[in-house]
Amino acid sequence: MEFSIRAANLEDCKDIARMILELSEYEKLSDRVKVTQKDLEQDGFSKNPFFHGIVAEVPEQHRTADGHVKIGYSLYFYSYSSWKGRSVYMEDLYVMPEFRGKGIGKALMSKVAQLGLAAGCKQLDFTVLDWNKSSVDFYMSQGCADITADLGLHCMRCEGDAMERLAQP
Amino acid sequence: MANFILRKAEPNDVSDILRMIKELAKYEEMEEQVILTEKDLLEDGFGDHPFYHCFVAEVPKEKQSADGFTLVAFAMYYFTYDPWIGKLLYLEDFYVMEEFRGFGMGSHILKLLSETRCSSMHFIVAENNTSSIEFYKRRGASDLSREEGWRLFSIDKEDLKKMTKK
Numbered sequence: 503m504e505f506s507i508r509a510a511n512l513e514d515c516k517d518i519a520r521m522i523l524e525l526s527e528y529e530k531l532s533d534r535v536k537v538t539q540k541d542l543e544q545d546g547f548s549k550n551p552f553f554h555g556i557v558a559e560v561p562e563q564h565r566t567a568d569g570h571v572k573i574g575y576s577l578y579f580y581s582y583s584s585w586k587g588r589s590v591y592m593e594d595l596y597v598m599p600e601f602r603g604k605g606i607g608k609a610l611m612s613k614v615a616q617l618g619l620a621a622g623c624k625q626l627d628f629t630v631l632d633w634n635k636s637s638v639d640f641y642m643s644q645g646c647a648d649i650t651a652d653l654g655l656h657c658m659r660c661e662g663d664a665m666e667r668l669a670q671p
Numbered sequence: 672m673a674n675f676i677l678r679k680a681e682p683n684d685v686s687d688i689l690r691m692i693k694e695l696a697k698y699e700e701m702e703e704q705v706i707l708t709e710k711d712l713l714e715d716g717f718g719d720h721p722f723y724h725c726f727v728a729e730v731p732k733e734k735q736s737a738d739g740f741t742l743v744a745f746a747m748y749y750f751t752y753d754p755w756i757g758k759l760l761y762l763e764d765f766y767v768m769e770e771f772r773g774f775g776m777g778s779h780i781l782k783l784l785s786e787t788r789c790s791s792m793h794f795i796v797a798e799n800n801t802s803s804i805e806f807y808k809r810r811g812a813s814d815l816s817r818e819e820g821w822r823l824f825s826i827d828k829e830d831l832k833k834m835t836k837k
Contacts, residue, residue, distance in 0.1 A: 522754045531819075535755045545757060550720075553752035582723040582749055584692045584764040585704040587711045594754055615831040624706075624828050632820035645830030649823040653701075654798040656816035657823055661791035664811025668781045668792075 503564060503604050507613050510555030510575065515542040517572040518555060525596040529631060546577075553579045553593065556613050558606050566600065573598045576610045580621060590618030592628040607640065629657060674734060675771075677779055680725035680745070685712040687742035688725060695766040699797055723749045723763065726783055728776045736770060743771045746780045751793070760787055762794040795823065 510518060519539040526532040545552045558574030565571045574597035581591040592614050597606045618626055627649075630637050638648075649655050660668055680688060689709050696702045715722040728744035735741050744767040751761045762784065767776045784792065796803050804814070815821045826834070 518754075526755060531755075537754050537757050541757055542754070545752060552750060552758055553754075577752065577754055579752055580722055581751065581761065582715065582747070582763055583707075584747055585696060585701065585707060587707045588715060588722055591751065593752060612834050615826075616835045619828070619831055619835065623831075625825050626831055627823065627825045629821045629823050632822050638822075641824055641826075644826065644834055646824045646826040649825050650816050651822065655795045655823055656798050656804075656814050657821045658794050658796055658804075658807060658812050659791060659815050660794075660807065660810070660812040664813075665785050665790075665792055668785065668807075668810045668812070 503560065503601070505558050505560050505573075505601075505604070505606055505609070507556055507558050507609050510546070510557050512543055512547045514555065514557050514572060514575075515539045515546070517557070517570065518542055518575050518577075520570075521572075521575050521596050521598070522594065524598065525594060528596075529634075553577050554617075556610060556617075558597065558601075558610055560601070566598065570598075573601045574606050574610055576614050578614045578617075580618075580623070581627070583625065586624040588621065588623045589625050589627055590614060590621070590623045592626055595628070608644075611644070675728050675730045675743070675774070675776060677726055677728050677776075677783055680716070680727045682713055682717045684725070684727055684742060685709045685716070687740065688712055688727070688745055688747070690740070691742070691745050691766050691768070692747075692764060694768065695764055698766075699800070723747050726780055728767070728771075728780065730771070736768060740768070743768045744776045744780065746784060748784060748787075750789070753791070756791065758789055760784060760789040760792040762792055765794070 516539050519542055523535055526535050555577050557572050559572050577594040578590055578592045581589045583589045595610055615626055686709055689712060693705055696705045726746045727742050730741050730743055736743060747764040748760055748762050751759045753759050
């Protein structure tokens with residue numbers, strides 16, 4: 503199937519917001535989503551963006567039943583490893599269910615890899631839920647390492663009250 | 672000994688920052704993983720678009736470490752984005768030299784970080800670092816790997832290049 507990958511622009515935020523929700527539903531965590539289309543516009547497309555996006559688009563003749571032609575996306579940002587230096591973090595990677603198995607996810611990830619390498623990054627990091635076997639298998643086939651399994655590194659979060667408490671001497 | 676100052680890192684600090692990065696990596700039994708150089712730290716932290724930010728703790732000369740260092744703690748962080756909740760603080764490294772622990776430096780650094788006005792802070796801890804995990808959990812941190820099943824994946828430069836060729 504024909505598809506194209508390109509940098510996201512302001513007009514894409516509506517579709518990205520829609521797909522963020524779809525991905526969170528797939529991850530069974532949709533009650534967590536607080537970000538709105540407006541947040542994405544401000545945070546991704548101002549002078550100092552907090553993230554970058556790429557979208558996958560299909561031609562009109564392949565649009566979904568609901569009329570969407572933007573059928574996949576990835577959100578990423580530049581991060582820093584005190585061991586290796588410049589890194590790229592792939593925050594989201596998503597392809598709508600009816601468009602899977604056609605190499606679109608691979609193409610999106612490859613684009614993030616390309617952009618990261620061009621920016622001088624030494625590695626690409628991301629997280630996956632342990633029960634998401636099809637994704638884990640896909641990533642392992644691309645040469646990724648499970649750092650949680652290999653090095654015992656756990657992702658931690660400190661938010662709201664906990665963050666206030668952390669700030670108490 | 673309450674005599675220390677916390678300040679933003681400056682270009683001249685990169686040598687001490689790299690030293691402390693290596694000390695922390697040694698504590699984590701990952702010393703051989705550090706390939707970062709002073710040049711990288713300088714270019715990446717003090718250019719037009721810094722990849723990271725850093726606070727350092729400095730003691731007066733008369734309180735210097737056994738080896739003669741006056742920069743004795745640091746925190747390296749940057750801002751990330753969670754499409755569910757928005758801007759986050761990511762704490763990449765957080766370290767106080769052993770001889771300077773127990774004087775509140777760590778807590779003061781965390782207080783400074785909490786003043787960046789992000790609603791949430793993320794970081795990574797090795798599961799065998801039980802004292803650090805206890806420190807954070809006592810203060811309300813959640814272990815997302817254990818509680819929600821999130822696993823951190825990484826792909827290195829060589830495999831990234833292969834991926835872009837396919």
